[in-house]
Amino acid sequence: MTSEAPAIARPTQDGSRVPFELFTRQDVFDREQETIFRGPVWNYVALEAEIPQPCDFKTSFVGDTPIIVSRAEDGSLHAFVNRCAHRGATVQRQACGNVRQHRCVYHQWAYNARGELVGVPYRRGVAGMGGYAADFDPKEHGLQKLRVASHKGVIFATFSPGTAPLEDYLDTPLIEAIDRLFSRPVKVLGHMRQRVRGNWKLYAENTRDPYHAALLHGFHATFGLYRTNQKRKGGADRARAHSTGVTYGDDWRQASMGNVEQDKVVAGYSLADPSLLEGRPDFNDGVTVQITSVFPGLVVQQIMNTLATRQIRPKAPDDFELYWTYFGYQDDDAEMTNTRLKQANLVGPAGLISMEDSEAIELIQRAIVRDGREDSFLEFGGLNADLDKDRTGEATIRAFWRYYAGLMGPSPIAAEP
Amino acid sequence: MIAATSEAYGAICALEYRYARLLDDDRLEEWPNLFVERGVYKVIPRENLSRDPPLAIFFCDSRAMMQDRVRSLREANVYNLHYSRHVVSNIEVLSDRNGTFEVAACYTVYQTDLEGQTRLFGVGQYRDVIALADDELRFREKIAVCDTFNIPNLLAIPL
Numbered sequence A: 001m002t003s004e005a006p007a008i009a010r011p012t013q014d015g016s017r018v019p020f021e022l023f024t025r026q027d028v029f030d031r032e033q034e035t036i037f038r039g040p041v042w043n044y045v046a047l048e049a050e051i052p053q054p055c056d057f058k059t060s061f062v063g064d065t066p067i068i069v070s071r072a073e074d075g076s077l078h079a080f081v082n083r084c085a086h087r088g089a090t091v092q093r094q095a096c097g098n099v100r101q102h103r104c105v106y107h108q109w110a111y112n113a114r115g116e117l118v119g120v121p122y123r124r125g126v127a128g129m130g131g132y133a134a135d136f137d138p139k140e141h142g143l144q145k146l147r148v149a150s151h152k153g154v155i156f157a158t159f160s161p162g163t164a165p166l167e168d169y170l171d172t173p174l175i176e177a178i179d180r181l182f183s184r185p186v187k188v189l190g191h192m193r194q195r196v197r198g199n200w201k202l203y204a205e206n207t208r209d210p211y212h213a214a215l216l217h218g219f220h221a222t223f224g225l226y227r228t229n230q231k232r233k234g235g236a237d238r239a240r241a242h243s244t245g246v247t248y249g250d251d252w253r254q255a256s257m258g259n260v261e262q263d264k265v266v267a268g269y270s271l272a273d274p275s276l277l278e279g280r281p282d283f284n285d286g287v288t289v290q291i292t293s294v295f296p297g298l299v300v301q302q303i304m305n306t307l308a309t310r311q312i313r314p315k316a317p318d319d320f321e322l323y324w325t326y327f328g329y330q331d332d333d334a335e336m337t338n339t340r341l342k343q344a345n346l347v348g349p350a351g352l353i354s355m356e357d358s359e360a361i362e363l364i365q366r367a368i369v370r371d372g373r374e375d376s377f378l379e380f381g382g383l384n385a386d387l388d389k390d391r392t393g394e395a396t397i398r399a400f401w402r403y404y405a406g407l408m409g410p411s412p413i414a415a416e417p
Numbered sequence B: 001m002i003a004a005t006s007e008a009y010g011a012i013c014a015l016e017y018r019y020a021r022l023l024d025d026d027r028l029e030e031w032p033n034l035f036v037e038r039g040v041y042k043v044i045p046r047e048n049l050s051r052d053p054p055l056a057i058f059f060c061d062s063r064a065m066m067q068d069r070v071r072s073l074r075e076a077n078v079y080n081l082h083y084s085r086h087v088v089s090n091i092e093v094l095s096d097r098n099g100t101f102e103v104a105a106c107y108t109v110y111q112t113d114l115e116g117q118t119r120l121f122g123v124g125q126y127r128d129v130i131a132l133a134d135d136e137l138r139f140r141e142k143i144a145v146c147d148t149f150n151i152p153n154l155l156a157i158p159l
């Protein structure tokens, strides 16, 4: 007799109450891998600028599945699972590189830049012993492929044949947001990684949460760089899976992120070395901050001159990696590159305006271990998920949970036979 | 040729140990004074070293900027409550050009939370340039190259 885990609670329909067990249970995590990350979504996996040349590759993840993102000899993009079709070993052990063949070290099966099996040692056997049957077809033993689509050099992959075309999935406001940052050729400046002892959805919530910005993050207020009256504007796709928002600053240096009444008390210090916030706008639209969250695990940011994608890589119910790809433009001069490298202080695991986020997430994860049926309370700004009316409250998070619940189905973990 | 006198080596070790102790004793305000005024401090993930210039996750190119960082840690930032322990070892003088020393060392940093539980936070290498300034040896440059570039949670206290 097998004992089944009890069916789990689900978010309320309006997305305003979320049971904590959604952040802690292994069966929820496993279901998410199947239903969401391998479901009808486009997962961000890499930038084309990271694999510009034929046969360039980069290892990445879709959910917790390791994959290889590759550019074939003819320039086309491919993604396949980094798990040998023979006995399951990791095929490509490097983070990135340029190879014509991905060769598994275990028995030397070799795959080309499209993930197709092109080499099997002793396929015909040795001295009449071993080898594979005559009908062994290498075509049936390639690496498991994902569908790939790239928009302006931002590469997405999906396991599902049913995923809508990428442009439909993202929808116009998101495409416009991505186009704004990716209309010029980009150049990758490096990566930042942090490993957070928390559930991946807590980070997805965090990037959709303007409520916390000026309350948790104190840098701007402390150094007199924050004003409450900054103009904000946002948008979302039809399905409300994603969101994007910009903040306009009348002063370039007011790269603030929120807009609520209760600021942290302004201490009135000023920077002893203001060169940190010098720089020049990349665009002429007055936007100092643009944050775009694409379901399930991508954030694209511009904060002043810092440009980055953030990929949420779930590892376990209480563990994810946050992987930052930090970039500039190919036509940046040396001064602009220096500006970007210096402003990198603002973001990432040691970021002056970002280090608090992962700590907030760990604080939640630590406290909810036992009370899975208790709820996270998300009623700031009402119960709506109307992103046009509410750019300062929790509407965007409620929208996330509504979309999440829709994908997970009526009973996220039905008792299975 | 012997690269550095034992007297110089002793002074360099003393600087490295003092650096670690100030951070571990929460004397962050004194940390910038171990650098020259235009001193450079960076934390660079090892995987970024192949790039030129490499992206750092912590970047100061003046003592004033380090002071800003400390003020931010004191007044603005929220980070995991912990004690840190910096262990500096394998201190090696790579070159001595008229009293400007190029130094390599290893660091191991542990964090202990308020329940008294310790975990390894990270290991890596210091690549330092040390010279005499205002009668004391100070860092012109200190680059912490992280082997542990997947930062557990966040990095607040300098490495």
Ligand code: FES
Binding pocket: A084, A085, A086, A087, A088, A089, A104, A105, A106, A107, A108, A109
């Ligand atoms: S497991 Fe890869 S070749 Fe055998």
Ligand SMILES: [Fe+2]
Binding pocket: A206, A212, A213, A217, A354, A357
């Ligand atoms: Fe935040």
